[in-house]
Amino acid sequence: MTSREDRERYIVEAGYNTFLLKSKDVYIDLLTDSGTSAMSDRQWAGIMMGDEAYAGSENFYHMEAAIQKYYGYKHIIPTHQGRGAEHLISKILIKPGDFIPGNMYFTTTRLHQELAGGTFVDVIVDEAHDPESTFQFKGNIDLNKLENLIKEKGADKIPYVCMATTVNLAGGQPISLANLRDVRALTHKYGIRIVHDMTRVAENAFMIQQFEEGYKNKSTAEIVREICDLTDAATMSSKKDALVSIGGFLALNEYDVYEEARNLVVVYEGLHTYGGMAGRDMEALAIGITESVNDDHIRARVGQVMYLGRKLEAAGIPIVKPIGTHGVFLDAKKFYPQLTQDKFPAQTLSAEIYLDSGVRSMERGIVSAGRNKITGDHNYPNLELVRLTIPRRVYTQAHMDVIAESIEYVYADREDIKGLKMTYEPKYLRFFQAIFEKL
Numbered sequence: 001m002t003s004r005e006d007r008e009r010y011i012v013e014a015g016y017n018t019f020l021l022k023s024k025d026v027y028i029d030l031l032t033d034s035g036t037s038a039m040s041d042r043q044w045a046g047i048m049m050g051d052e053a054y055a056g057s058e059n060f061y062h063m064e065a066a067i068q069k070y071y072g073y074k075h076i077i078p079t080h081q082g083r084g085a086e087h088l089i090s091k092i093l094i095k096p097g098d099f100i101p102g103n104m105y106f107t108t109t110r111l112h113q114e115l116a117g118g119t120f121v122d123v124i125v126d127e128a129h130d131p132e133s134t135f136q137f138k139g140n141i142d143l144n145k146l147e148n149l150i151k152e153k154g155a156d157k158i159p160y161v162c163m164a165t166t167v168n169l170a171g172g173q174p175i176s177l178a179n180l181r182d183v184r185a186l187t188h189k190y191g192i193r194i195v196h197d198m199t200r201v202a203e204n205a206f207m208i209q210q211f212e213e214g215y216k217n218k219s220t221a222e223i224v225r226e227i228c229d230l231t232d233a234a235t236m237s238s239k240k241d242a243l244v245s246i247g248g249f250l251a252l253n254e255y256d257v258y259e260e261a262r263n264l265v266v267v268y269e270g271l272h273t274y275g276g277m278a279g280r281d282m283e284a285l286a287i288g289i290t291e292s293v294n295d296d297h298i299r300a301r302v303g304q305v306m307y308l309g310r311k312l313e314a315a316g317i318p319i320v321k322p323i324g325t326h327g328v329f330l331d332a333k334k335f336y337p338q339l340t341q342d343k344f345p346a347q348t349l350s351a352e353i354y355l356d357s358g359v360r361s362m363e364r365g366i367v368s369a370g371r372n373k374i375t376g377d378h379n380y381p382n383l384e385l386v387r388l389t390i391p392r393r394v395y396t397q398a399h400m401d402v403i404a405e406s407i408e409y410v411y412a413d414r415e416d417i418k419g420l421k422m423t424y425e426p427k428y429l430r431f432f433q434a435i436f437e438k439l
Ligand SMILES: Cc1ncc(COP(=O)(O)O)c(C=O)c1O
Pocket: 034, 081, 082, 083, 084, 106, 108, 109, 164, 166, 168, 197, 199, 236, 237, 238, 239, 248
């Protein structure tokens, strides 16, 4: 624990950017659910069985078998984490001048698409951009937006539709299987692939089980498989759903694309049977995949997020509705209505929460959205959010109570807040390393 006086110093030293705080100075860490979950006793036992052979590690084959069994994809390329897989698929499938529709952007995914010469186009339903909308499947793709884009640009300019389960930047919002089936039918009609960002597919499957008609009696594992079977390829950051500290993969059904990826992975990640992962980490991942689709686990995991969300809602704190699966997202525009977006309301709020209690959160608003690649101006997303991301199997209900209490204090003190100005802006993914000063 730290004192308010300590934290005043630490946040200035970190340039009001919670990514630049030292973890020892953080009390409850809600920066991300990425690689921060607790591994089980079985996973740790798996770590002891690492086969660190350079080529053909036994652990690779265990991991490959788990991916094929639970997700159903044919060919697997390990990568050090999700963005490694995004890099490979973007490099292989995107040509300069192409367009990549997606259900809202994700920071690293969009950047890899742009670096390959493509342009990302948001085709998510309008409800996703409205924090007040209680539509249950805000991750859904708007079929009209997608078909209009295909007609306008031509199917040959669209190498794939990028479809995420769940949608992180929208507040952890799920897609429905009905929508995915429609997207599949439309993409089949035009001969376009679906690449699935399956980072939180088990959480998405749980929401389908809870809220989509006809899925009450299906297991999370069955629903996960149904989702994957409707797509052609997948990028995975295993650091979330799959309960490991590091790792990811690219999964493919087309042999030609696989062959190219298997060759390219050697250049950027490592040989195709480790791709930047240690053998022991591949073993932990194989076990984590099995645990991630366990219904009791996923109910407890999403249930804890819901507990925090409902507590904040009851206290009148403006949050994104419905409550998402991996975190609760605070609506910073409503929290600080006196701040225009260029005063970085979410960045400010994240710093204020840290100052109050040592709870670390993350900005998901104008800073994360970056700049328009043509005009150079800030992108101004409708959603200006602070993400309170809950690691899996780490914190207790009492921690959730402390977090809620702190946010209530910060809300009570909201009127005097003046915002921030950015004094250093890195070229890529600026939210990670940007520096701010108090206005
Ligand atoms: C939806 C989504 N896609 C992709 C990624 C990128 O994965 P990684 O951080 O493992 O590179 C993340 C993680 O931050 C994510 O949340």
